[in-house]
Structure formats: C-alpha cells, structure tokens
Amino acid sequence: MREDTRRWIEKDKRHCWHPFTRQGEWCAEGHEPLVITGGDGVWLMDSEGRRYFDGNSSIWTNVHGHGRREIGEAVREQLERVSHVSFLGQTHPAAIELAGRLCGFFPRGTLDRVFFSDNGSTAVECALKMSLQYRQQTGEGERCGFVSFANGYHGDTLGAASLGGVGRFFDRFRGAGYPVRFVRDLLELRGLGREESGGVSAVVVEPLVQGVNGMRLWPAGMLAELRAWCDAEGVHLILDEVMTGFGRTGTMFACEREGVVPDFLCLAKGLTGGTLPLAATLTREGIYEAFLGGAERAFYYGHSYTAHPAGCAAALASLDLFEGGRLLERVVERAGQMAEGLVRIAGHGLVREVRQCGLIAGIELCGPGGEAFPPESRVGERFCFGARRHGLLTRPILDTVVLMPPLCVSGEELDFSLDAVWKTLEEGILEG
Numbered sequence: 001m002r003e004d005t006r007r008w009i010e011k012d013k014r015h016c017w018h019p020f021t022r023q024g025e026w027c028a029e030g031h032e033p034l035v036i037t038g039g040d041g042v043w044l045m046d047s048e049g050r051r052y053f054d055g056n057s058s059i060w061t062n063v064h065g066h067g068r069r070e071i072g073e074a075v076r077e078q079l080e081r082v083s084h085v086s087f088l089g090q091t092h093p094a095a096i097e098l099a100g101r102l103c104g105f106f107p108r109g110t111l112d113r114v115f116f117s118d119n120g121s122t123a124v125e126c127a128l129k130m131s132l133q134y135r136q137q138t139g140e141g142e143r144c145g146f147v148s149f150a151n152g153y154h155g156d157t158l159g160a161a162s163l164g165g166v167g168r169f170f171d172r173f174r175g176a177g178y179p180v181r182f183v184r185d186l187l188e189l190r191g192l193g194r195e196e197s198g199g200v201s202a203v204v205v206e207p208l209v210q211g212v213n214g215m216r217l218w219p220a221g222m223l224a225e226l227r228a229w230c231d232a233e234g235v236h237l238i239l240d241e242v243m244t245g246f247g248r249t250g251t252m253f254a255c256e257r258e259g260v261v262p263d264f265l266c267l268a269k270g271l272t273g274g275t276l277p278l279a280a281t282l283t284r285e286g287i288y289e290a291f292l293g294g295a296e297r298a299f300y301y302g303h304s305y306t307a308h309p310a311g312c313a314a315a316l317a318s319l320d321l322f323e324g325g326r327l328l329e330r331v332v333e334r335a336g337q338m339a340e341g342l343v344r345i346a347g348h349g350l351v352r353e354v355r356q357c358g359l360i361a362g363i364e365l366c367g368p369g370g371e372a373f374p375p376e377s378r379v380g381e382r383f384c385f386g387a388r389r390h391g392l393l394t395r396p397i398l399d400t401v402v403l404m405p406p407l408c409v410s411g412e413e414l415d416f417s418l419d420a421v422w423k424t425l426e427e428g429i430l431e432g
C-alpha cells in the first residue's frame with residue numbers, strides 16, 4: 001500500500017464517521033477502504049492507481065460521468081462571479097433560470113413553482129410541510145396525516161424518515177415523526193375507509209420503482225391509478241423522484257411514463273448531474289396561492305445554502321448536456337442493451353430475479369437451490385467486494401446487487417460492467 005493511502009486510511013479511521021456503516025468493522029485492522037482520488041467518465045480511480053467502473057453512479061447521483069468539463073467550467077465561472085447568495089431576501093440569475101427550466105418540463109398551469117433546498121430528504125420535507133400547512137390554511141386542518149408505502153424510502157431527516165417503510169432503518173424512531181399510515185399497495189389503499197382517507201393530507205410514493213426496496217417495480221399503471229385515487233379523495237400526490245428523476249428510467253421524469261402530474265415533485269440526486277448537493281420541490285400554483293396573505297401564511301422554511309448558485313449553475317449545465325447530446329435516446333438504447341445482457345445473468349443459478357427500469361437494475365442473489373440467504377451471511381456485500389477484482393464498484397441492498405451506471409455509459413463500458421457481474425457470479429463468491 002502506498003504511503004499516502006496508509007496515512008489517509010489511518011486518519012479516516014481516527015476521525016470520520018460514515019453513513020449507514022458499522023464503524024466497528026470499518027475501523028477494524030484488516031479493513032482497507034478505497035480512497036477515491038479521481039474520476040473520468042464512468043470510471044473512478046483510487047489512491048493505489050486502480051480503476052473501477054462506477055456501477056452505482058456514486059450512490060445513484062451521477063448522470064454525465066465524472067469530471068465533465070462543461071459542468072466544472074459552469075461551476076467555476078459561477079464561483080468566481082459570486083460564490084453564494086442568500087435566497088432569503090435576495091435572488092440570483094442561476095436560480096431564476098433553473099426554476100424556469102424545471103417548470104418548463106411540465107405543461108403550463110401544472111407545476112409552476114419551485115422551492116429549492118439541499119438534498120433529497122429536504123426536498124421531501126418541504127413537500128410534507130407545504131401539504132400540511134396548505135391544509136391548515138384552506139380549512140382542512142383535519143387532514144393532518146400521510147400515507148406511505150411499505151418498504152419505501154424518502155430520506156433520513158426526521159420528517160422524511162417517518163414516511164420511510166424500511167424497518168431496519170426507521171423503526172427505532174417510530175412515533176417521533178408524522179402520523180403515517182403505511183399500505184402495501186393500491187389494493188390496501190383503496191380499502192381505507194372514508195374516515196381514514198379524510199384525515200390524509202398527502203400520499204408519498206417513489207414512482208415506477210422503489211429504490212431502497214431492492215429496485216422493486218410497481219405494476220404498470222399503478223401511478224395513474226394512484227393519481228386517480230388521490231383526485232377522488234382530495235389527497236395530494238407527492239412524487240419522490242429523487243432517484244428516478246433526470247433520465248434514469250429512460251424519460252426525463254418517471255411520472256411522464258404514465259402521464260401523471262403530481263401535486264408535489266421532489267428532485268435531488270441527478271439535478272446537478274450528480275456533482276453538487278441541490279434539491280427542488282415543485283408544486284402547483286394553486287397550492288402556492290394558499291401561502292399568500294399575512295405573515296402567518298408564509299412558508300417558514302429554508303436553509304443557509306438554499307438555491308446555492310454553484311449548484312444551480314451545475315444543474316443548468318447538466319440540463320444543457322441533456323439537450324445537446326440526445327442523451328435520453330441513448331439511455332433508451334443502452335437500457336435495451338442492458339436488458340439483453342441481464343437475460344444471461346438472470347439465468348445464472350445464483351440469481352433469483354433480475355429487475356430493471358431504464359438504466360436501473362437490481363440483481364437479486366440466491367443459493368444454488370433458489371433459497372434466500374440468511375441476512376447474517378451478507379452475501380450481497382461479499383459479492384460487491386468480489387466484483388471489485390473485476391473492476392466493478394457498486395453496493396448491494398441486502399442480497400440485491402445494484403447496477404446503475406451513469407447515463408453517459410457507452411455500449412462497450414456497459415458490457416464491461418455486465419461482464420464483471422457475470423465473472424463474479426462464476427467465481428461462486430457466494431459460497432464459503
């Protein structure tokens with residue numbers, strides 16, 4: 001190991017605390033975390049000079065590859081002009097332009113307002129608070145709860161976490177957040193009595209695919225039916241497109257696939273092309289108007305870095321890259337190629353099921369007899385560790401391996417990643 005690497009790892013173990021991480025194992029003697037020091041397109045380089053395919057788009061964020069010159073230049077120019085503007089009391093051109101561009105993706109008179117924040121969790125927090133405050137200000141104060149789906153994920157801040165249906169993450173804090181009724185599916189939602197649905201302010205859902213739930217797909221048509229239920233019951237529809245937004249599923253936004261416009265749309269991860277933290281909550285003018293009037297009607301919410309100019313500049317540059325390169329057409333092409341490649345993988349004896357939506361894939365592993373592994377065997381983690389030797393870097397969700405390349409991936413690069421998955425499977429990494 002190089003001297004630099006050794007020093008960085010040693011210091012990390014002394015001072016850093018990593019998310020979703022068993023720190024005891026992280027800091028153990030034998031654990032050598034990768035120290036990433038460079039990126040170029042779909043590739044990441046570590047401090048030992050090794051190169052890896054970024055198989056989960058740097059935790060589902062990266063769109064145009066690492067080190068994209070156009071985004072870097074836009075950010076540098078913005079920082080040199082003015083590095084921060086408080087959106088509380090002032091405004092600035094990059095945020096103004098970006099808000100207009102985001103609304104421009106939707107028919108006029110639908111989503112015409114943008115509220116900026118910093119990350120996916122805060123984008124959801126804003127939608128929740130806006131929905132509740134709207135109810136209070138329109139004489140519907142009895143609508144003070146939410147409906148969320150089992151196994152859904154909407155972020156880690158307290159409000160967003162209370163909507164999370166992943167027990168292993170959130171059960172510890174149950175009762176501390178919003179009142180939430182969890183349902184498994186539309187059937188259960190429709191079974192709610194009038195009394196119960198009358199107390200619901202909004203339903204929150206990840207459209208098309210539940211990311212943290214091992215990339216599980218909703219049945220086709222689910223979203224449109226959910227929209228219809230919300231309309232019939234007078235309930236807001238909050239779409240959490242933090243993962244699915246910005247081309248990941250093959251259309252700019254997943255909701256387009258079923259012709260649905262939500263009441264709130266939450267965007268983050270890919271908004272800046274996956275370069276800087278920035279989030280946006282879009283909503284309807286009709287909802288916004290309930291916040292006009294006296295001081296008591298204002299939306300008292302914001303962060304120091306709301307609408308950060310560098311983030312907005314990155315987002316504008318990212319949107320330009322979508323338009324310039326016919327990126328979405330290429331995503332659809334690549335997704336077709338991925339589907340073909342996944343057929344062979346799905347046929348492997350150690351794969352239970354493969355799920356795919358656009359350039360998002362979940363490969364669920366199983367034992368040779370099709371049996372699920374006991375959780376303590378941590379097969380998904382071991383698989384991903386083994387895949388590194390074939391130049392693939394990714395993370396599992398339990399025993400589901402995520403393959404979600406940056407959207408700029410070439411055909412050859414995509415084949416490389418599928419091949420790395422195959423080789424790892426062939427090594428029988430799951431045994432022992």
Ligand SMILES: *Cc1c(COP(=O)(O)O)cnc(C)c1O
Nearest residue numbers: 119120121153154155211242243
């Ligand atoms: C990642 C994610 C979030 C949370 O976003 P952060 O930026 O990590 O706070 C919320 N919802 C979905 C669907 C996500 O994938």
